Amino acid sequence: MMKAIVQDVYGSADVLELRDIARPEPADGEVLIRVRAAGVDQGVWHLMTGLPYLVRLFGYGLKKPKVPVRGREVAGVVGAVGPGVARFSPGDEVFGTCEGSFAEYVCAKDDKVARKPSHLTFEEAAASPISGVTALQAVRDAGQVTVGQKVLILGAGGGVGSFAVQLAKAFGAEVTGVCSTGKVELVRSLGADAVVDYTKTYIAGAGKVYDLILDAAGNRPLSFLRRLLVRKGTLVIIGGEGGSKLTGGFERSLVAPLISLFSGRKFKGLVAKETHLDLEALASLMEAGSVKPAVDKAFPLAEAPAAVRYLHEGRARGKVVLSI
Structure with a gap:
């Protein structure tokens, strides 16, 4: 079991709940990530509210969220790899995109993650993928x-x-x-x-x-x-x-x-395309010191609703993240 931020219906940040749910297992081409930080981007608000309705037509669920756990930006440590994964091994520090990063563990496709720049904190790395x-x-x-x-x-x-x-x-x-x-x-x-x-x-x-x-x-x-x-x-x-x-x-x-x-x-x-090649290009720029993630605030996982409200109100200077 693990802790995660889950929603059953579309709505305001009040629909987000901290719950115990089953820990996922990596499928073919996936890595299991022990989440250390998760980014809070505007897409979280859109997927939480189901607005605009165009979002629902993109496959995220017409009447309720298809994926109940929120969050798409992740940084953490590989805990296990599924069949067919050769780019990563348990213990690797990575960052990237997935579905359901507001949790203690998440599975991500191996072509949606890259190695975390060594000098970045997990919070800084989680602010970067999307x-x-x-x-x-x-x-x-x-x-x-x-x-x-x-x-x-x-x-x-x-x-x-x-x-x-x-x-x-x-x-x-x-x-x-x-x-x-x-x-x-x-x-x-x-x-x-x-x-x-x-x-x-x-x-x-x-x-x-x-x-x-x-x-x-x-x-x-x-x-x-x-x-x-x-x-x-x-x-x-x-x-x-x-x-x-x-x-x-x-x-x-x-x-x-x-x-x-x-x-x-x-x-x-x-329309941005999430690829590991661009994650690696971004990581190179961050390693060189040309780019540094601007993290305004880090909230604990249990305060995810407050983090989403803070971002949507336009108060964030740079990025908002969850520390897990």
Whole structure:
């Protein structure tokens, strides 16, 4: 048996309960991980509430959660390996993605995990798999950042944004981060060349335009962001918040490619792909000191509901994790 955070129905953080459940066993191509820390990303809130309803259509359960244990980012120690696993052995320290990381043990596909950078704490490693890889794919692949480009990052003080600022700087860009007052110092410490506090300064007020905009905040009109781009600039929309109960803010990502057809500017909606190759690429950057996870708070497993509320209220400076 093991402790885990379980939900039987969709709803607010009040539906999350700490329970004793059976410990999983690794199947073919899986590793059993003794969880030491688990990341709390925005996806946790969406899967907990079942909102927008589009989430349920992606296979997570129409009427109730298909996987009752929450959490998808994990860092821990391999306890056992299933048949066909050659990349890992018991005792290896790993990080990656799975289903159900808010627990003492979890099984993950071996191609969704990588070795943990040796100098990172488990909490730092758990903050990285989804947010870090999403930022990497936004900056490197969708944004195709090059040296000297001017990059604007909306939501720079959040989970994905805090990684994106550091990655864009590592790739040689001039970075402007946009965030609220309480996150200004964090974004500046991450290496941003300029920081805009949107509660005090109008983003477009300075008249600057950018080669690339990474929107990790997900709530500004595309027509507004278009005016902040150079003639052949690129906008990358990372996820989406707000919007209707059916699609949330994801409709912005859906219509973005259509807008590109009628503009010299490129509008892209990013759907991140979780692979061990990108986890390893991110790990290399972290080992080199180019990127460091920004962990705001670590909650114990039993306080997972409070951790989810803290994140969803927008109070987190960087990432929130559970220590297990």
